[in-house]
Amino acid sequence: xxxxxxxxxxxxxxxxxxxxxxxxxxxxxxxxxxxxxxxxxxxxxxxxxxxxxxxxxxxxxxxxxxxxxxxxxxxxxxxxxxxxxxxxxxxxxxxxxxxxxxxxxxxxxxxxxxxxxxxxxxxxxxxxxxxxxxxxxxxxxxxxxxxxxxxxxxxxxxxxxxxxxxxxxxxxxxxxxxxxxxxxxxxxxxxxxxxxxxxxxxxxxxxxxxxxxxxxxxxxxxxxxxxxxxxxxxx
Numbered sequence: 519x520x521x522x523x524x525x526x527x528x529x530x531x532x533x534x535x536x537x538x539x540x541x542x543x544x545x546x547x548x549x550x551x552x553x554x555x556x557x558x559x560x561x562x563x564x565x566x567x568x569x570x571x572x573x574x575x576x577x578x579x580x581x582x583x584x585x586x587x588x589x590x591x592x593x594x595x596x597x598x599x600x601x602x603x604x605x606x607x608x609x610x611x612x613x614x615x616x617x618x619x620x621x622x623x624x625x626x627x628x629x630x631x632x633x634x635x636x637x638x639x640x641x642x643x644x645x646x647x648x649x650x651x652x653x654x655x656x657x658x659x660x661x662x663x664x665x666x667x668x669x670x671x672x673x674x675x676x677x678x679x680x681x682x683x684x685x686x687x688x689x690x691x692x693x694x695x696x697x698x699x700x701x702x703x704x705x706x707x708x709x710x711x712x713x714x715x716x717x718x719x720x721x722x723x724x725x726x727x728x729x730x731x732x733x734x735x736x737x738x739x740x741x742x743x744x745x746x747x748x749x750x751x752x753x
Contacts, residue, residue: 540672540707540708541705541713541725542680542706544705545562545566545567546563546715547562547576547717548719549717550722552587552588553719554588554589555579556702557583557595557682558579558583558591558596559576559717560596560702561682562574562575563703564703564749567680568751583595583596583599583647584647585644585647589643589644590642590643592643592651593701593747594618594648594654594655595644595648595651596682596747597651597655598650598654598660599651601654601658602654605751605752605753606750606752607748607749607750609660609662610662610747611663611743611744612663612665612743612744614663615652615655615661616652618648618649618652619653621648625639625640665744666744668730672707675705675707679748680704680748681747681748682747682749683701683747684743684745684746685701685736685739686699686736686737687700687736689739690732697739697741699742702714702716705725707730710729710730711728711729712727712728713728714726714728
């Protein structure tokens, strides 16, 4: 005869589990056009998350951000575009925003002596759009010169806010080479990792795991300026 034993019921602390792991169900899209629209793809994910019935598409976001085919997008172009659509958000960075108002002169001064990099940035940027979006953000007080902490990032995710962050993707891949800026959506976190939507074009992956130490190293890399966008929702 089997001995009957008292089984102690263990109460699961769901708040504690939430602290350990949190993930948002954010729509995923692939950067499949010219491979340089990671900002637009991230914006589309955020817009669809808050407004699933929207008719917004990547072509329209190219127009709103001022991105031409083959060009990169500066953070302020994306922020200004989505703000004008009625979304409430904040743009944080470790670098001041005002210098970008100087346009080409700002690039030439910042990378003085590195003509190859200067020419590459200028050829892949719509500097008029950069200047106009910078003016807009400063006028609307959307920008703050501040580097968020890991705890602040996690709290935003727990609050259901969408975070777009700029990482050096070569560091994420463990690849040696020059800076490769890439905008991704932070979809969640657990005790040791962050999860992001990587739109590609190389090996696109939703909810890709990145160890927190690698995430921080890629975000702190020279070139990212610790840029981060928090989208709270639609007004």
